[in-house]
Amino acid sequence: TAQFYRMAEGIMTKAFIKGSWVEGSGGTFPVTDPATGEEIAKVADCTVQDVNTAIEAASVATETWRLKSVKERAAVLLKVREELLKDKERIATLLTRENGKPLGESMGEVGFAASFFEWFAEEARRQYGETIPSAVPTKRMITIRQPVGVAALITPWNFPIGMIGRKVSAALAAGCTCIIKPAEDTPLTALAFVRACERAGVPAGVVNVVPCSRARVQEVGAALCDSPKVQILSFTGSTGVGQWLYSRCGSTMKKISMELGGNAPFIVFPTAKLDQAIPGAMASKFRNTGQTCVTANRIFVHESIHDAFVSGLEAAMTKELKMGRGLEAGVTQGPIINQRQYDRLDKMVKESVAAGATVVRGGMSCGGLFYPPTLLTGVKPNMPIAQQEIFGPVAAILKFKTEEEVIRLANTTDRGLAGYFYSNDLGQVWRVAEALEVGMVGVNEPMVSTCEAPFGGFKLSGFGKEGSKHGLDEYSNLKYICFGI
Numbered sequence: 001t002a003q004f005y006r007m008a009e010g011i012m013t014k015a016f017i018k019g020s021w022v023e024g025s026g027g028t029f030p031v032t033d034p035a036t037g038e039e040i041a042k043v044a045d046c047t048v049q050d051v052n053t054a055i056e057a058a059s060v061a062t063e064t065w066r067l068k069s070v071k072e073r074a075a076v077l078l079k080v081r082e083e084l085l086k087d088k089e090r091i092a093t094l095l096t097r098e099n100g101k102p103l104g105e106s107m108g109e110v111g112f113a114a115s116f117f118e119w120f121a122e123e124a125r126r127q128y129g130e131t132i133p134s135a136v137p138t139k140r141m142i143t144i145r146q147p148v149g150v151a152a153l154i155t156p157w158n159f160p161i162g163m164i165g166r167k168v169s170a171a172l173a174a175g176c177t178c179i180i181k182p183a184e185d186t187p188l189t190a191l192a193f194v195r196a197c198e199r200a201g202v203p204a205g206v207v208n209v210v211p212c213s214r215a216r217v218q219e220v221g222a223a224l225c226d227s228p229k230v231q232i233l234s235f236t237g238s239t240g241v242g243q244w245l246y247s248r249c250g251s252t253m254k255k256i257s258m259e260l261g262g263n264a265p266f267i268v269f270p271t272a273k274l275d276q277a278i279p280g281a282m283a284s285k286f287r288n289t290g291q292t293c294v295t296a297n298r299i300f301v302h303e304s305i306h307d308a309f310v311s312g313l314e315a316a317m318t319k320e321l322k323m324g325r326g327l328e329a330g331v332t333q334g335p336i337i338n339q340r341q342y343d344r345l346d347k348m349v350k351e352s353v354a355a356g357a358t359v360v361r362g363g364m365s366c367g368g369l370f371y372p373p374t375l376l377t378g379v380k381p382n383m384p385i386a387q388q389e390i391f392g393p394v395a396a397i398l399k400f401k402t403e404e405e406v407i408r409l410a411n412t413t414d415r416g417l418a419g420y421f422y423s424n425d426l427g428q429v430w431r432v433a434e435a436l437e438v439g440m441v442g443v444n445e446p447m448v449s450t451c452e453a454p455f456g457g458f459k460l461s462g463f464g465k466e467g468s469k470h471g472l473d474e475y476s477n478l479k480y481i482c483f484g485i
């Protein structure tokens with residue numbers, strides 16, 4: 001607690017609009033620690049009126065920010081990175097308090113957010129145009145990239161600073177200004193992030209944050225979508241909300257970037273090395289207590305190695321996973337974020353067990369928002385646990401016989417974010433990597449997300465790329481200029 005009080009001194013709870021910390025016109029809403037149910041702080045509850053003020057501020061700021069040289073913008077981005085790293089431990093502690101994830105993961109996430117500021121500071125300086133050979137002697141043709149304008153960024157609770165960092169860095173590097181609408185479960189981390197931007201000297205109005213309560217999120221979301229002054233909406237969250245936002249943006253014809261839910265297959269072929277596949281499954285499944293959109297959702301194991309894989313995974317779960325408060329040393333599994341998510345998970349497991357899945361381990365609620373690491377075998381493709389995003393510490397094992405069968409099963413879903421497989425058959429590696437209908441493939445590797453590579457999905461998992469050189473293009477328009485000579 002001493003550590004917490006030290007941290008609480010600098011905790012930001014107000015909205016940040018046009019370079020000032022302001023009250024929300026809707027009063028406040030509470031933020032709680034999912035591990036204890038304890039209230040951490042009351043945060044500004046912003047209304048449509050506040051959002052409109054933020055849009056206006058971002059719109060005015062864009063006029064000067066877009067005209068800065070890329071080198072000047074890059075210098076500010078590098079300063080943000082420095083401020084985030086300077087304050088890493090404090091931000092991570094706050095993140096763990098409101099999200100529940102183990103402190104080590106929170107520290108990693110702050111580093112992840114910071115890495116994007118370095119990456120996009122570098123990339124901004126290389127946003128080249130083209131010269132296009134003309135078909136006629138009297139014309140010369142070129143293309144340039146220009147900032148889109150004001151970006152609305154709506155972000156989730158599972159990576160409260162990672163997702164914000166990934167979006168804001170790209171937006172600012174491209175010359176856009178932004179309004180962040182953080183998740184209601186984790187606004188404190190977002191505010192701490194913005195405080196770091198403020199200290200780094202990001203000009204007033206370039207980064208604004210408007211937290212709001214769940215009760216107000218729809219009208220606030222609608223205001224961002226309906227405003228003609230907002231030129232791009234970038235959203236990370238559930239597919240249902242993404243679909244709603246996407247349709248709502250039709251009337252203003254915004255650019256859109258959507259990172260939505262996944263249902264990742266994780267396939268273990270007969271030639272897989274179990275001493276790679278089991279740690280891979282552990283890392284993919286249990287990071288953030290299974291609450292990631294790229295987590296291994298359906299673990300397909302070939303019948304010839306099924307039993308060995310299951311017993312190895314069970315042993316690893318027993319040995320390595322420790323449930324508890326994220327601030328406690330040695331804890332690897334925090335709580336589920338909130339009651340709504342908890343009930344959804346609990347119901348999904350119960351229904352799948354009723355439909356015939358076998359509980360090898362876990363499967364019972366164990367107090368508060370803690371759900372035990374669970375292993376289910378005999379899972380069938382039509383069970384809820386295989387059809388929906390689990391978003392919890394439940395490993396669901398499905399048995400398969402042939403490559404053809406497993407590819408068909410893996411692709412039988414309307415989601416297409418990430419997919420993983422373990423194989424040492426070279427031909428199979430090519431075939432399967434190409435056949436999986438997902439935006440990101442991990443071959444003998446569970447951790448694919450990094451600033452240098454394009455993150456994004458297919459199908460109902462959305463579109464648009466974050467990170468990599470492509471991430472910068474989302475926030476810019478390609479303009480063609482034709483010269484008559």
Ligand code: ADP
Pocket residue numbers: 154155156157181182183184217218219220221222236237238239241242244245
């Ligand atoms: P989850 O179901 O995991 O909480 P959501 O998709 O609901 O995921 O949340 C992701 C983000 O979307 C959060 O910032 C949340 O406040 C926001 N959100 C939820 N509903 C809406 C909505 N109707 N309009 C705009 N934003 C929304």
